[in-house]
Amino acid sequence: MTTGFFGDVQPVRFEGADSTNPLAYRFYNKDEVVAGKRMEDHLRFAVAYWHSFAWPGGDPFGGQTFERPWFTDDMAGARLKADVAFEMFTALDVPFYCFHDADVRPEGQSFTESARRLDEIVDIFARKQEETGVQLLWGTANLFSHRRYMAGAATNPDPDVFAYAAATVKHCIDVTKKLGGANYVLWGGREGYETLLNTDLKRERQQAGRFLSMAVDYAKKIGFTGTILIEPKPQEPTKHQYDYDVATVYGFLKEFGLENEVKVNIEQGHAILAGHSFEHELALAAALGIFGSIDMNRNDYQSGWDTDQFPNNVPEMALAYYEILKAGGFTTGGTNFDAKLRRQSLDAEDLLVAHIGGMDACARGLKAAARMLEDGVLSGFVEERYSRWNSAEGQAILSGQRTLEDVARRVIKDAVDPQPRSGKQEWLENVVNRYV
Amino acid sequence: MTTGFFGDVQPVRFEGADSTNPLAYRFYNKDEVVAGKRMEDHLRFAVAYWHSFAWPGGDPFGGQTFERPWFTDDMAGARLKADVAFEMFTALDVPFYCFHDADVRPEGQSFTESARRLDEIVDIFARKQEETGVQLLWGTANLFSHRRYMAGAATNPDPDVFAYAAATVKHCIDVTKKLGGANYVLWGGREGYETLLNTDLKRERQQAGRFLSMAVDYAKKIGFTGTILIEPKPQEPTKHQYDYDVATVYGFLKEFGLENEVKVNIEQGHAILAGHSFEHELALAAALGIFGSIDMNRNDYQSGWDTDQFPNNVPEMALAYYEILKAGGFTTGGTNFDAKLRRQSLDAEDLLVAHIGGMDACARGLKAAARMLEDGVLSGFVEERYSRWNSAEGQAILSGQRTLEDVARRVIKDAVDPQPRSGKQEWLENVVNRYV
Amino acid sequence: MTTGFFGDVQPVRFEGADSTNPLAYRFYNKDEVVAGKRMEDHLRFAVAYWHSFAWPGGDPFGGQTFERPWFTDDMAGARLKADVAFEMFTALDVPFYCFHDADVRPEGQSFTESARRLDEIVDIFARKQEETGVQLLWGTANLFSHRRYMAGAATNPDPDVFAYAAATVKHCIDVTKKLGGANYVLWGGREGYETLLNTDLKRERQQAGRFLSMAVDYAKKIGFTGTILIEPKPQEPTKHQYDYDVATVYGFLKEFGLENEVKVNIEQGHAILAGHSFEHELALAAALGIFGSIDMNRNDYQSGWDTDQFPNNVPEMALAYYEILKAGGFTTGGTNFDAKLRRQSLDAEDLLVAHIGGMDACARGLKAAARMLEDGVLSGFVEERYSRWNSAEGQAILSGQRTLEDVARRVIKDAVDPQPRSGKQEWLENVVNRYV
């Protein structure tokens, strides 16, 4: 028996590229093998609970647009929401979902009551996971919506807020472990500042470092084997967020000796807001050894805020999956849609259609990326371009056997006069267009 | 005997706030003591050789607008340029200047010839420094204008370009030491990429790390006692520059173990391009222990490229110097104007007028900052705001004596329910307006 | 008897620049004469009802932070809100306020009920205006918050939404007239689109043109003598708003023959979002003859959304008032603060402090602008710069007496070879710094 929210929805099936059925996959064929792995295992899709089931459709200039029977702010609503959520996971045949504590249960009058409510829902989730085979990609704690967090959670000027947040994270890690979550994510939505005038930036960084260390230690202690992930974002809601981008997070992890303990969950929209391409953030994280997982939702290029839209531009997505495949693909990570319907997309069906479109675009991107990698035209060019570094002298420099003086002496002696070679960017872009 | 370029220019003198003499200081009074130090010693002004004497006024859509008698591309021109430059330093009574090798001598047919030409000019500089008392704030190498660097210097796919750059930096460090330079700066204008498609990002970072380590080692070896500085910039000319911003540089330094060897030279315009306020970059560098020096030239907020304009907004500059004073002020660093005249500012006098305006604005900013710091209203508020962290429990958390479980237990036991307090941003902004 | 919301607040008085009383004016001295007019008559300050009294402090990532006794969503709350609002207007001694229908009354079950509720509050306002002397700068209708407007008001695909919006505007114009409002404003927050894929852009422009014509006709018919104003904004909440900026609104007015009927209300924050400086939008509106009024609230330069902050940067504000004074100053328009407290500014006092700071900054800006104008250094330079156009030939060209061939013939005959002259931007910026 279903809730009926989606009508008599049938499981969404792969029908091939020619299908015009809005409720079918045209490219996502979970058992199809791409680059040696089933597509499902490559992509590891997850639905985000918050946007799809908890967000009422408001924006800074308008209120609720969605009318959902579970918007009741009580536990009955929370249970109904869980039912609908798993109906959707099943209908879409996605292997994973993600959630914050605050998405799934109404806030209680106290920490204890909130925790109890969460536990109740988690028991339901555990049972539903068992029944459906859907798994938890990552759990997380909402440390930004409640007014107690308005000035930060770990970085709050009030240590009691730090404590409240710490207790919340402890509980959420417990719950994530209980549900077999593959990762635990921290997005520091309020870990930043509105104005430096009231902020002790150095102190707040110390607090954030301490908080993260405590969380890492706790996860280890209880035997949580998933990955701890930080999700960078430059700003919004704060003027400046400490986890600005991948490079910033890396420096932060190094400062606190956590670079081997924590990885990053990279969102396309946040990359854009920080002035980077998505593939840049992916390539950088891979180079730094901290690539973890992705939020595959795009930002509108003309909007200066986080629009969290479902992805649809296949050529761009191919470049993203190309970096992911080069990095070896996901281990514990996956492809989460931290994407919300446009607030005018009122229908239940829109939820399905949006995910289907996003998943299909990912599948196309992945397949293109796999062929790019297999053909080796791009990587071959890059290898050749740097090949002179494979010379004895190149290796001697890189391995630290040459001083500045050594090198300078050679330049003078040999009258070194390097001649530039074409970077072939246009040709490389044309090559990419063979695959997408 | 002067070159006559500036006519019969007289030394620019302080005449007080009411002066309308375009060639007088209204606020910069070098011997006036502010916060216990002479203004000259606080601000440590430097003129940038490149923009003022080497830039012909071109932009991407137009060519030369300035007509300077020394634009002859020969050594005679270079010598005349040096004469005019020191005339301007003297007229402005600035204590410092900065230069790249390529600013001061025409490129030779070979490395050796270029180096010999530089040496000739450096001898002239040494004599002029002696005569005028003007000193070198920092030297640097231009590793971005020549076509050999089009694909990077240290990060070039060709190790011979790395070598050429290394030899150049060695020579520029030698020269900087010889001239008693207080710092040596690296701005990696081409150390980035145009497209990831032809780039091995990880490899290039390794090359950059090696290069910097070699430079640091060499500077130590020859007893250069100045500070090595990296100047962050997010992009332009490249699509992405590896030294994106202060946080990125910090991560880079940590990766290569150089965080105690290298500091940053922060430019307002580059902060803006990276999505930060100038004061953010300053505060962050101070918090990370890598604050070194500044380029006090602004970007137009509505332009997406580096406009390198002379600064003029005193309230903004006061916030910048406030962060600098909180960090203890400059040690080897100073206030460089990496600023160029607008290309329509054709007159010799414009060069003087632009620097005078910038220096006056800095002086006002500094004086306001000093009073903000002395009055302590702002810092008192901040201290009070975080004061609960001074409690025993707060300190226990910060010092690592509490686990996540400890804290969570207390939250539950004590039913911790933190109440937010006003952040008072508007009041703080009003307080700032008392000083500017 | 007061509500007690502000404690025993005393009227805010002018105490002079040295005052450190957070509840005193340091520069705004309403009876002081500046450029021949009392400051109050120049600046014509207005408080915006919505941000100060109706906004709960939410943002896209968090809910209510403010706790106000009138947040009850009933008419008792609405009446209490009105009491507090007029207490604040009186305490601040501002001459004006502005409001939307939705700010002042809870939404009813029907249009009729909503209208009746508005009428009840308007009667209260009328009485309070009488008692306090505070006047209405402008009224407006909220055609963007309710879900019925999610796809636009006038530009909605459903003509019934157009009708509902039209009825609302009719009522709001009635009410504005009744309260003696000096202007009526239309901000088309949803008059735009989220995606062109579901939008008939041409059709929607026609609908918007019709709507505006109907409003103009109605205002005339009932003898409303105030000014009809459009407030441009490029985007947010929509991806694209039809009233993008001043130039766009001008083209729109010309298209529908309304350029003599409607003017613009220019907001600093919206200018920034559209890629312009505030002074640009002001100067352009003046040049086009459509300058009306201003919303003097700033955007954070590093944020890509509308932060609606109280203004504080005096040099920038001086440039804005300089354009306003050059345009002859306000007639029906004024200086509205479409500014909201930061959501962490929880205290009642913060409301006062924020407005005081904003008003003081405006007063300083105005005084600087007046001196800039009186001294005439800037305008004298500009006049001289274009003076060659005053020649007979210049005038002949401008007045249409020369064809392209005439001019070309002269260029060849006289071997015209124009020589550029310095634009003196740096000197002009220094001159501005004499006044701010």
Added chain:
Amino acid sequence: MTTGFFGDVQPVRFEGADSTNPLAYRFYNKDEVVAGKRMEDHLRFAVAYWHSFAWPGGDPFGGQTFERPWFTDDMAGARLKADVAFEMFTALDVPFYCFHDADVRPEGQSFTESARRLDEIVDIFARKQEETGVQLLWGTANLFSHRRYMAGAATNPDPDVFAYAAATVKHCIDVTKKLGGANYVLWGGREGYETLLNTDLKRERQQAGRFLSMAVDYAKKIGFTGTILIEPKPQEPTKHQYDYDVATVYGFLKEFGLENEVKVNIEQGHAILAGHSFEHELALAAALGIFGSIDMNRNDYQSGWDTDQFPNNVPEMALAYYEILKAGGFTTGGTNFDAKLRRQSLDAEDLLVAHIGGMDACARGLKAAARMLEDGVLSGFVEERYSRWNSAEGQAILSGQRTLEDVARRVIKDAVDPQPRSGKQEWLENVVNRYV
């Protein structure tokens, strides 16, 4: 006999989607009929002379990278350049090219000498057009590179600069007519300002209006039957350009009564810089009746300046051609590549490869757009969405038969309470992905 610059280049031929030949078309098949027209006639490709043959590869931080035998600054070089250019046009089999006067001849010592040189090259062009069948899509004048134009051409404070520019435009219109050019373009690269402080914005707009009117009158007088086009751009090189975007140009044309005489040439990169999507600018121009031609070169979304890159993102291009096809396709306009090689793309072959990739991407975009239009799924949805406006009441409102009061009366009487319907954005985006 060829110049040999491209080696023994063969004409580029269509080889089909599976070709990996870098010098073949995979999608552009000029005689293939799409939506009732040959692809060549639809797309009307043009090569831009300036970027491909006149630009040396410099950027604000570096000089020339390209080494071309014709970079000699004399007439021999100009003739060689013309030979190479037509060799490339022929090799690519493009039907059109575009040029500025300054691209094709070295500047002379006087207007007369420059004009004579241009005439000499134009005679060569005329002969080559005859021989090759390549035609001129548009001519234009470079009124921005020379220092005489540093403060504007038509909008210069010096009427002699206006005159010089007018004489230049006259000559360029003559030349365009002589070569049978289908359009004449004005891009006002310096028609804007650097600072309002030295600018009389109103005056400059008047000058620009006069200039355009004179050019239009002249073109008519001599019987030039092509279209006069303005190319909007928001900024760069100036801080603000008067032809900011399509909406701004429309207002400008209306102000001077030129909206039926002049159309727009829309560039993707300029749309982006102005905060718009390309398809927005196209749709708006079509709605306003001023759509003319396109510059199909993209901007990097993460760069704040005009990168003028060859296009490659097919889904985006499909949306652009969809708007163009909806507007009826090109009449005199076409698809110009105002695109430059990346400055590292040194090889002659890169010029061919870049254009081939761009043309293929356009061809794919066009074919997708044609199918989108033919299938009618998208347009059908839009029509249905607005269908209620086809009711008698909807039409009565739109045609001006209803007053605000009429409508308000009906809302009250009928208790109108409109219910929102889903905007289906995600589904529409999925539909687009069926075609690209």
